[in-house]
Amino acid sequence: MGSQGSQPGRVMAQTGRVLGPRALKTRQRLLDATAQLLRDRSVLDISVVEIARKAETSPATFYHYFKDVEEATLQLARQAIEEMPAVLEQIDGSWDGARGFDTARGIAEAFLQHWETHHAVLLIRNLAADNGDRRFQKVRRDALAPVLERLADRILEAQEASHVSRTLHPFAAAAALGSILEKLSAHAGELAHRGISRDDLIDTCAGILFQVVTGRSLD
Amino acid sequence: MGSQGSQPGRVMAQTGRVLGPRALKTRQRLLDATAQLLRDRSVLDISVVEIARKAETSPATFYHYFKDVEEATLQLARQAIEEMPAVLEQIDGSWDGARGFDTARGIAEAFLQHWETHHAVLLIRNLAADNGDRRFQKVRRDALAPVLERLADRILEAQEASHVSRTLHPFAAAAALGSILEKLSAHAGELAHRGISRDDLIDTCAGILFQVVTGRSLD
DNA sequence: CATCAAATTTGACGATGTATCAGATTATAC
DNA sequence: GTATAATCTGATACATCGTCAAATTTGATG
Known part of the structure; x- marks a missing residue:
């Protein structure tokens, strides 16, 4: 259930690296921030900057884990299953x-x-x-x-x-x-x-x- | 059924001005371009610049007629009725x-x-x-x-x-x-x-x- | 048909967002 | 305490947004 399909069962960063505990936490914080913004504003006007701000990190970190906002959403949809x-x-x-x-x-x-x-x-x-x-x-x-x-x-x-x-x-x-x-x-x-x-x-x-x-x- | 509610029955620009024939044509060209882009890409990644390019005009012109992409879409939805x-x-x-x-x-x-x-x-x-x-x-x-x-x-x-x-x-x-x-x-x-x-x-x-x-x- | 006011369009611009590094920071193992 | 890997971020180049004031076009009028 990772960002890429190449290593099933393990969550990975954009680089393909398997994530440790700290990274998993950061990633989840970003997902939570995304989910919350999605609840408030419309999809059409949420930005990576905002997500990063709410997760108290930087846009660069976001892009470390997700290709774009859409992919973060995809992940959230997976969790909803x-x-x-x-x-x-x-x-x-x-x-x-x-x-x-x-x-x-x-x-x-x-x-x-x-x-x-x-x-x-x-x-x-x-x-x-x-x-x-x-x-x-x-x-x-x-x-x-x-x-x-x-x-x-x-x-x-x-x-x-x-x-x-x-x-x-x-x-x-x-x-x-x-x-x-x-x-x-x-x-x-x-x-x-x-x-x-x-x-x-x-x-x-x-x-x-x-x-x-x-x-x-x-x- | 204009962009604003203040003058029902007449199509208007963002300024509230009633549109003449040339303007109506430009406006429709922008709507058509929007519809076509909506067909190709997803809503999530179409930009005003692209719409303007396809309609062979400038972004500023787009904003003259519509507050944002959403409003152009609203107009298209009205036409679909x-x-x-x-x-x-x-x-x-x-x-x-x-x-x-x-x-x-x-x-x-x-x-x-x-x-x-x-x-x-x-x-x-x-x-x-x-x-x-x-x-x-x-x-x-x-x-x-x-x-x-x-x-x-x-x-x-x-x-x-x-x-x-x-x-x-x-x-x-x-x-x-x-x-x-x-x-x-x-x-x-x-x-x-x-x-x-x-x-x-x-x-x-x-x-x-x-x-x-x-x-x-x-x- | 020359003029001019209204209608229409646009160039230019500051603010903000995107996406990418190389390098700084932090954790972990020895 | 030092080395090594893992994690994070500042700086940056580039695109888009959204707003003017000013340029262009239209067409009505004398």
Whole structure:
């Protein structure tokens, strides 16, 4: 998970050198500073100088560890993956009867949590991925694939039990559901103006999730 | 729909002056150059100098018309709205029986078209909107609201006919469907690797759309 | 068609940011 | 305490930003 791919498992500086404890600390300080700035300002106007200032070091040090701001962001996106297991546990819950809806709710909640924590970084990750950047596409895939694959499995099961139409491609449907979940936190802010509460939103997303995954209706 | 809000309907320079024909041409040249650069590079690394070069003018001229690159993008996002009616026509089609699925397909196709045309600009619009920028939120709302409202109406009708669960909040559900549609074009690229064709994807999205809007299953 | 005021464009510039070294500083091992 | 490797930074060349005041173009008017 280093800056370069040449020495897997070890974090490295731009020079390729493996980092010792002090360097790792400095590097993390730079990452933290980046994350914080990303939260405040927009991606479009944060600078290496600012990051360095906030991390109480110099721009030169930043460039020692990262090629540019984008690469630091990539790193932050990698760190964000580590929370996904919380979502996975939810999916493995029961999808039978009324419990199925609770499972769907659990997924929506866990996703919303994930996004509220990493909002800024995940937005950039998706922007870069949608723009065709391979590195960000991979990080995004690594984060979502386990979730989507399990969802797709459930959909496939439902199709085999003739609950769900074969018109839906299981993985494509899972990916579509993923885009709802990813937008949850953004919606939460905007839909509040229409008198739609956070719970309304979670219930609605969970409802769609449940309906598509199981093929059953709610009520 | 000018650069400032103070003189609605007239395009203005940063100074507030109303623009004549020559100025309008220059301004549009700058917008076109911006759009083209946005297509090639990422937002993160385009500069005013480059835009000016491509538009065969000087940076100072750019600043005469726009506060910054973001504002030029905002303008491009406004121009993109004008194609939405094509989507609206689709929604007003019939949702009965097998025709309903065709209507859903039509919507998905129209959306995909829209996104393939304005990819780069729409990505930035959504990024800025999700980041809390009011101006971009408004543009985004103006583009989507008519679509979402009509979808919400259909869902409400289906609820009144007891086809769809009241657990779904009509507008929230419409917004969720919107996020699927908006992600369509991004997915198209990434899911191709999994052997999922563009048609699979459209059918799947249309399927989800149909299912949520009408409450009926497919097959 | 010459003149002039308004409209439009730009050259020039200080401030700030980028990206890169070579060399200074600090930690560690012996 | 000295040597060696690891880590950090000052200095720097170069690009971009954003703002003027001034130059150029337009086209309306006598």
